[in-house]
Amino acid sequence: MSDFFKGIPALRYEGPDSANDFAFHHYNPDEVVMGKRMEDHLRFAVAYWHSFAYEGGDPFGGRTFQRPWFDGGMAGAKQKADVAFEMFDLLGAPFFCFHDADVRPEGADFAENTRNLEEIVDYFAAKMERSKTRLLWGTANLFTNRRYMAGAATNPDPDIFAFAAATVKTCIDATHKLGGENYVLWGGREGYETLLNTDLGAEAEHMARFLHMVVDYKHKIGFKGTILIEPKPQEPSKHQYDYDVSTVYGFLKRFGLENEIRVNIEQGHAILAGHSFEHEIAMATSLGIFGSIDMNRNDYQSGWDTDQFPNNVPEVAVAYYEILKAGGFTTGGTNFDARIRRQSLDPEDLILAHAGAMDVCARGLKAAAAALEDGSLEAARKARYAGWERAEAQEMLASGTLDGIAARVLKDGINPQPKSGRQERLENIWNRFV
Template sequence: MSTDFFKDISPITFAGADSADPMAFHHYNPDEMLGGKRMEEHLRFAVAYWHSFAWEGGDPFGGQTLERPWHPQDTMANAKLKADAAFEMFRILGAPYFCFHDADVRPEGSNYAENTSRLDEMTDYFGTKMEETGTKLLWGTANTFSHRRYMSGGSTNPDPDVFAFMAATVKSCMDATQKLGGENYVLWGGREGYETLLNTDMGQELDHMGRFLNMVVDYKHKIGFKGAILVEPKPQEPSKHQYDYDAATCFGFLQKYGLEKEVKLNLEQGHAILAGHSFEHEIATAAALGVFGSIDMNRNDYQSGWDTDQFPNNVPEVALAYYHILKAGGFDTGGTNFDAKLRRQSLDAVDLIASHVGAMDVCARGLKAAHAMLEDGGLETALAERYAGWETPEARAMLGSDLGSITDRVLAQDINPQPRSGRQEILENYVNRFV
């Protein structure tokens, strides 16, 4: 059914770069072909249910500013009204996917059984809406960080009853994701970390987290879930020391617990910045380690030291991210989820649509620039030239040699190399031609 929330907003269409219409796509044309694939299939856009529909506009210094027809979010009737509005927005945007946490879509119950019953009811409701609209589920996940029971973590909690409640909740969310045909399942360890070592057994917590993730993988295979299991790196926030700090840290964790062939990463732009990295660094790291899965697209305010989850608007940043995604072969089951929210003073339904329209356009511009750079091959040529010395038989043989033999070669050939320019500025100028 339709709601009145978006009643004056027409479906967004592609109008082209010369259009001045703020409620039209200027760069995102889902049917435009890039390298034999439609733009929609490259980008695989998803709307984040939590920020777009469950978030009420609060921040660390103030409470609710957004007033929606489905507030308060404490009844099943309002949960269904919220779903009606959500699918109406998906239709307006032409968004092919959405993502959700269990707590976004159903009100909190009095116990686990009531939570699960409500989630099951909403899963069936979603199934009907998805069949009507054609919108698909990119991934589902469980919120095991917001409720006060999780103040000391979920899988890393010192209380085994909290671990049990968390594990059962994840099982119910995996079941819902499977039922809705979700293409991935994400584990977002929002409080898997610690505030102080004075009350933390780090070794035990890491072992419990590793054992839990193995349980998730085992259950995936038990129910025949064909999608990917994804872990999302998240530094510093909200715990002072997060175990899932960045891509490299997560890969080390996966290796330690024998999961590097079973689990991939869902990477977020804002989290990369909080970790002291660029987004392309995190993507390239995951791709090099064979664990790249999907992305949450947003941005942070660079004057703030926390995760502001703003919609992307920096084409050069986005272009480099998609460059490394395309270079790695593009998305498989993953996609581009807008883990982004309105500013708390952007109150209207039109703001919610416009924010996604702009973000989809920025991603489309970035994707086209990334594709053009790969087609041109300038960066790949420069990279090949810089590492050309390693293509010689003598250089390759050195990697299978030993320190003594290498030393003998240096002495015999009187090797005394001089540094060569990395030409960073020239390459930056090259990128600027495309963005």
């Protein structure tokens, strides 16, 4: 045990009337919503990188946090793990997520990186035997080290491609050993800065080959988890190849991977792409590639990815509405890809940020469930498309031709008039629940 969270109690559900900061006011893990425990719906995960590796820096200033494990080598990595699992227990978090670089010190070469990772994975495994917290997903950091400044799978240097592939192999092994339910590929620099030095065709082919190797290795070792790609449009690269859900799907379809890989959707990335979070979720569910979510928010004044904890219940609710409508999570969950602000220096800030976010998500889930169970929105949606249930409409889709349809329009005197989309009424219905 460490003393990092000394004096902070384990959080319990006390209800909305409680004035206790160190309690859940809306998140009751055992409350049944639509026939399932709230904990099993939401499947919360703590992000190792933001919670334990983030130093409080921003583009204009460096480290503000003073954590006892910073710069501590392997001993520091183990101390960080001790603190992490203490926090998981305080929150009752069912899952966590990590990059390799978050959990192990950087070695001099690939062999040392691998030894360091394997040592900390064994340390995790021992801790997980005494904790309820499981691994939602693991991933490889293929963007921070300077070797990846021009990408990993899309790097013009085949040796960097090889180093990245070898690193992913070790991270899949780690995820598999720890019983992870997913493996994520985030191409933080899989894109370009300028077309003057970029071969788009070659980079697409190389990235596809990389993904095929990941899928092949998953099956070779018997990893039953889901492979996920996390879309992002830009930042740090000027343009990234995994721009949004539709772009990712087109890429997967082009290279025959659409049945093997799904998406992990982040709220902040959706906004950067010019979409809403719920749009990206709905698009993924409609395409059959929805997997998991990274829950956070951006500061809408900043225009960049600020990775703040969610605090907007209506915004969260509409996202969970799309998830519940599609049947809920399977192997995925709600990962808090969010970090406390660089002025939030105290250990309790880390606990309270997660507690507040879990409450916000609980409120959003319950609102979404109530709206879905009410059925008014879905009934209105069905009514709007009811004309397509008529026999002639079905025949038009199945075997219609332009000349045949034109003849029917003339024969039947079809002269349709537009009908109201009733958006304001539907928004009023939605607002009854949020």
